[in-house]
Amino acid sequence: MKRLLRQRASYQALKHWGYLLRSSEYRRRDRQAQTDFARFRDQEGGRALRLDLLPSGVKPRTALIVGTSYLPLVKVEACIIKAFQLASFQTTVVGNRGFDFLRYYRLAGNEVVYDFSDFNSLGASDWVARRAGGAASLRDWMALEYEGIHVGRFAVASVLRTLKTGKLDCAKPDVQELLRQFLETSVRFAMASTHLLDKTKPDCVLVIDRGYAGQGEIFDLALQRRIDTLTWNVGYKSNRIYFKRYHSGNERDHPFSLSTDSWHRLCSLPWTPDYGRKIREELFQCYQTQDWFSVVGTQFNKVILSQQATRKKLNLSPDKKVAVIFPHILWDGSFFWGEDLFDNYAHWFAETMRAACGNSRLQWLVKLHPAHVVKNKIMKHAGRPAELDVIEGEFRDLPSHIKLIQPDTDISTYSLFEIADYVVTVRGTVGVEAALFGVPAVTAGTGRYDRRGFTLDSSTRQEYLQKLATLETYPRLSTEQIELAERFAYGSLLCRPLSLSSIGMEYQHDETATLKVSVHPQTKEDWMSAPDIRKLSDWIADGKAEDMLAFPQMNGHAAV
Secondary structure (H helix, E strand, C coil): CHHHHHCCHHHHHHHHHHHHHHCHHHHHHHHHHHHHHHHHHHCCCHHHHHCCCCCCCCCCEEEEEECCCCHHHHHHHHHHHHHHHHCCEEEEEECCCCHHHHHHHHHCCCCCEECHHHHCCCCCHHHHHHHHHHCCCHHHHHCCCECCECHHHHHHHHHHHHHCCCCCCCCCHHHHHHHHHHHHHHHHHHHHHHHHHHHHCCCEEEECCCCCCCCHHHHHHHHHCCCEEEEEEECCCCCEEEEEEECCCCCCCCCCCCCHHHHHHHHHCCCCHHHHHHHHHHHHHHHHCCCCCHHHCCCCCCECCCHHHHHHHCCCCCCCCEEEECCCCCCCCCCCCCCECCCCHHHHHHHHHHHHHCCCCCEEEEECCCCHHHHHHHHCCCCCCHHHHHHHHHCCCCCCCEEEECCCCCECHHHHHCCCCEEECCCCCHHHHHHHCCCCEECCECCCCCCCCCCECCCCHHHHHHHHHCHHHCCCCCHHHHHHHHHHHHHHHHHCCEECCCEEEEECCCCCCCEEEEECCCCHHHHHHCHHHHHHHHHHHHCCCCECCCCCEECCEECC
């Protein structure tokens, strides 16, 4: 009965007022949240989200929205709900039930918002104790599954993110205890997800961060039950969103990847130089306007330099080739996609750096991820990049042929592609970008663009490390390989994301990349005729296509 009561709007309102009476800090935060909400509702078009777009005379299906934990994105989720309604889905939300979140969900028509605690159970403490007691290594923790749900993987990823570290020492009691706590949490989420799906019986589930505890469990369970399982992710620039449909055969694929069918369509397209020119123009414009992955401010305050100026600033010799290592943020998005050659990003980075130290025939640049700057501000994290901890822990001094480029450098990443002869990554976007310049990318993981014919892939660690040891012997990409890269980049960047027109989704160039969302349709007819919302609703209703793929206009005609 108490759990049913907690779901009611009146209960949440009383709870909210109680917090307001007891806490001055809560009152301060709520005043700001109210101001932001009122501006969105009254000045930025949000009031139109109240319109019910469900078609009349049709029995609606049910979509379960697993809500984001990042408040600015709730506005976007509220807009996505309108597309579900047009596709004849009524929506149910499970997620944060704080009043600042509830305002937006209710604006979109969701009066009841579930919390996983509504379906909490006693947990499985005996199971957790046995499994945690028997897990001696990180690999042991990663392998733990509870009724087919990857609770160990979610626990490890969540601990890495909590500690902002790239590796875990499983022998330390405090690390063991944190892993045990997150394992218990993940098991509780798994059990709660079972009860939630039993109660709501959704025909479709939408998630965003499917690799962490709290989202990953319901993603796994939805796939097990063969429920239509979708993900959404913000795109590579403003006004872009990616959607992908998952099943048991593609569950490890990156959300920006191309399905087998999409890739076949791209490869069968008669190719002309216009396509390559189009994708290069898009890439350059994104870097020039500093909008390339502006969700995390990767290019804020960066400058595109000439080749000569870049070489001079980095003190590079003209006599040796240049290899650029692009490490991922070691604690972010770990174990989400594909299969890795190494235990984790930190292990990959340490071994890659070791190989670079041993190959002085190349000049090596280590480009620390620029998203550290904005992410640290958003998360109020004052620590330094975990990559530096790996370097200091593994190497006394780096040799002179290796140079570090800090996250806050003013050198645009675009400038590095123009001087690079090779790039090294696990599966970062840089592998596709570099290929457009004819630069081969050495990969150390699957699930995104590997094995499409334009990257240097490996099946074992030894094979990967041997490539780095002799990297200077590999030629630049051939014309045929560059064309494959063009096809993939064209499909992934121009055909895959939903280009927003009825919704504005722009990131301010401030220290937290503040998201500004605006809603343009103001009537039901506006919503129903909005091309982006119609496109999304049609894809949702289809229930089959893995990718939402649309070819943009080329010289006045749509590519087919």
